[in-house]
Amino acid sequence: MDTLSRLERTIAGRLADGDAQSSYVAQLHARGAAVIARKLGEEAVEAVVAALSGSREDLTAEAADVLFHLLVLLAEKGVPLSDVLAELDRREGTSGLDEKASRSS
Numbered sequence: 001m002d003t004l005s006r007l008e009r010t011i012a013g014r015l016a017d018g019d020a021q022s023s024y025v026a027q028l029h030a031r032g033a034a035v036i037a038r039k040l041g042e043e044a045v046e047a048v049v050a051a052l053s054g055s056r057e058d059l060t061a062e063a064a065d066v067l068f069h070l071l072v073l074l075a076e077k078g079v080p081l082s083d084v085l086a087e088l089d090r091r092e093g094t095s096g097l098d099e100k101a102s103r104s105s
Protein backbone atom coordinates (compact mmCIF):
# COMPACT_ATOMS: atom_id res chain seq x y z
CA MET A 1 0.00 0.00 0.00
CA ASP A 2 1.39 3.44 -0.87
CA THR A 3 1.99 6.29 1.56
CA LEU A 4 -1.13 8.31 0.76
CA SER A 5 -3.38 5.23 0.96
CA ARG A 6 -1.87 4.26 4.32
CA LEU A 7 -2.39 7.79 5.61
CA GLU A 8 -5.97 7.79 4.29
CA ARG A 9 -6.61 4.59 6.27
CA THR A 10 -5.10 6.05 9.45
CA ILE A 11 -7.22 9.19 9.06
CA ALA A 12 -10.39 7.13 8.53
CA GLY A 13 -9.66 5.27 11.77
CA ARG A 14 -9.21 8.54 13.68
CA LEU A 15 -12.49 9.90 12.26
CA ALA A 16 -14.27 6.72 13.32
CA ASP A 17 -13.02 6.46 16.88
CA GLY A 18 -10.15 8.89 17.52
CA ASP A 19 -9.85 10.72 20.82
CA ALA A 20 -9.64 14.51 20.40
CA GLN A 21 -7.40 14.68 23.51
CA SER A 22 -4.70 12.58 21.88
CA SER A 23 -5.36 12.76 18.12
CA TYR A 24 -4.91 15.84 15.93
CA VAL A 25 -7.15 14.32 13.24
CA ALA A 26 -9.92 13.61 15.76
CA GLN A 27 -9.53 17.19 17.00
CA LEU A 28 -9.93 18.55 13.46
CA HIS A 29 -12.95 16.27 12.95
CA ALA A 30 -14.56 17.62 16.12
CA ARG A 31 -14.07 21.18 14.81
CA GLY A 32 -15.77 20.39 11.49
CA ALA A 33 -15.29 20.71 7.73
CA ALA A 34 -15.15 24.52 7.66
CA VAL A 35 -12.19 24.59 10.07
CA ILE A 36 -10.42 21.80 8.17
CA ALA A 37 -10.97 23.65 4.89
CA ARG A 38 -9.57 26.85 6.36
CA LYS A 39 -6.57 24.94 7.70
CA LEU A 40 -5.96 23.49 4.23
CA GLY A 41 -6.08 27.00 2.79
CA GLU A 42 -3.53 28.22 5.35
CA GLU A 43 -1.23 25.32 4.58
CA ALA A 44 -1.54 26.03 0.85
CA VAL A 45 -0.55 29.66 1.43
CA GLU A 46 2.43 28.49 3.52
CA ALA A 47 3.46 26.23 0.63
CA VAL A 48 3.24 29.18 -1.77
CA VAL A 49 5.39 31.31 0.54
CA ALA A 50 7.92 28.46 0.87
CA ALA A 51 8.03 28.08 -2.92
CA LEU A 52 8.65 31.78 -3.46
CA SER A 53 11.00 32.57 -0.60
CA GLY A 54 11.88 29.42 1.32
CA SER A 55 14.23 26.51 0.90
CA ARG A 56 13.53 23.19 -0.82
CA GLU A 57 13.19 21.69 2.65
CA ASP A 58 10.60 24.33 3.61
CA LEU A 59 8.59 23.59 0.46
CA THR A 60 8.82 19.84 1.05
CA ALA A 61 7.51 20.19 4.60
CA GLU A 62 4.71 22.56 3.60
CA ALA A 63 3.71 20.32 0.68
CA ALA A 64 3.41 17.42 3.14
CA ASP A 65 1.16 19.58 5.35
CA VAL A 66 -1.01 20.41 2.30
CA LEU A 67 -1.39 16.76 1.28
CA PHE A 68 -2.15 15.68 4.85
CA HIS A 69 -4.82 18.34 5.39
CA LEU A 70 -6.31 17.66 1.94
CA LEU A 71 -6.66 13.98 2.90
CA VAL A 72 -8.34 14.97 6.18
CA LEU A 73 -10.79 17.22 4.31
CA LEU A 74 -11.56 14.53 1.72
CA ALA A 75 -12.21 12.01 4.50
CA GLU A 76 -14.38 14.46 6.40
CA LYS A 77 -16.46 15.03 3.24
CA GLY A 78 -16.61 11.31 2.37
CA VAL A 79 -14.59 11.57 -0.84
CA PRO A 80 -12.23 8.59 -1.27
CA LEU A 81 -8.70 9.30 -2.47
CA SER A 82 -9.37 6.70 -5.20
CA ASP A 83 -12.02 9.03 -6.69
CA VAL A 84 -9.48 11.85 -6.90
CA LEU A 85 -6.90 9.53 -8.44
CA ALA A 86 -9.51 8.26 -10.93
CA GLU A 87 -10.18 11.86 -11.94
CA LEU A 88 -6.45 12.40 -12.51
CA ASP A 89 -6.33 9.15 -14.50
CA ARG A 90 -9.22 10.39 -16.62
CA ARG A 91 -7.25 13.54 -17.42
CA GLU A 92 -4.07 11.63 -18.25
CA GLY A 93 -3.02 12.07 -21.84
CA THR A 94 -5.23 15.10 -22.41
CA SER A 95 -3.62 18.50 -22.60
CA GLY A 96 -4.21 20.78 -19.63
CA LEU A 97 -5.21 23.41 -22.16
CA ASP A 98 -7.93 21.12 -23.60
CA GLU A 99 -9.19 20.48 -20.06
CA LYS A 100 -9.37 24.23 -19.45
CA ALA A 101 -11.31 24.78 -22.67
CA SER A 102 -13.83 22.02 -21.88
CA ARG A 103 -14.50 23.53 -18.44
CA SER A 104 -15.24 26.99 -19.82
CA SER A 105 -17.58 25.73 -22.60
Ligand SMILES: N=c1c2ncn([C@@H]3O[C@H](COP(=O)(O)OP(=O)(O)OP(=O)(O)O)[C@@H](O)[C@H]3O)c2ncn1[C@@H]1O[C@H](COP(=O)(O)O)[C@@H](O)[C@H]1O
Pocket residue numbers: 007010011014018022023024025026064065068
Ligand atom coordinates in the same frame (compact mmCIF):
# COMPACT_ATOMS: atom_id res chain seq x y z
N1 LIG B 1 0.93 13.57 8.64
C1 LIG B 1 0.46 14.10 9.65
C2 LIG B 1 0.60 15.51 9.89
N2 LIG B 1 1.20 16.48 9.18
C3 LIG B 1 1.01 17.61 9.88
N3 LIG B 1 0.32 17.37 11.01
C4 LIG B 1 -0.09 18.33 12.05
O1 LIG B 1 -0.67 19.43 11.41
C5 LIG B 1 -0.47 20.58 12.20
C6 LIG B 1 0.07 21.64 11.26
O2 LIG B 1 -0.42 22.81 11.68
P1 LIG B 1 0.54 24.04 11.88
O3 LIG B 1 1.79 23.88 11.09
O4 LIG B 1 -0.26 25.25 11.61
O5 LIG B 1 0.90 23.87 13.41
P2 LIG B 1 0.00 24.25 14.63
O6 LIG B 1 0.19 25.70 14.87
O7 LIG B 1 0.43 23.30 15.71
O8 LIG B 1 -1.54 23.95 14.22
P3 LIG B 1 -2.82 24.75 14.72
O9 LIG B 1 -2.72 24.87 16.22
O10 LIG B 1 -2.80 26.08 14.00
O11 LIG B 1 -3.99 23.89 14.28
C7 LIG B 1 0.52 20.23 13.31
O12 LIG B 1 -0.18 20.04 14.51
C8 LIG B 1 1.11 18.92 12.81
O13 LIG B 1 1.47 18.03 13.86
C9 LIG B 1 0.04 16.06 11.05
N4 LIG B 1 -0.65 15.32 11.96
C10 LIG B 1 -0.78 13.99 11.72
N5 LIG B 1 -0.25 13.37 10.59
C11 LIG B 1 -0.47 11.92 10.36
O14 LIG B 1 -1.74 11.57 10.87
C12 LIG B 1 -1.60 10.46 11.74
C13 LIG B 1 -2.64 10.54 12.84
O15 LIG B 1 -2.36 11.67 13.66
P4 LIG B 1 -3.17 11.85 15.03
O16 LIG B 1 -4.59 12.06 14.67
O17 LIG B 1 -2.55 13.06 15.71
O18 LIG B 1 -2.95 10.60 15.82
C14 LIG B 1 -0.15 10.53 12.26
O19 LIG B 1 0.31 9.29 12.67
C15 LIG B 1 0.58 11.04 11.04
O20 LIG B 1 0.85 9.92 10.18
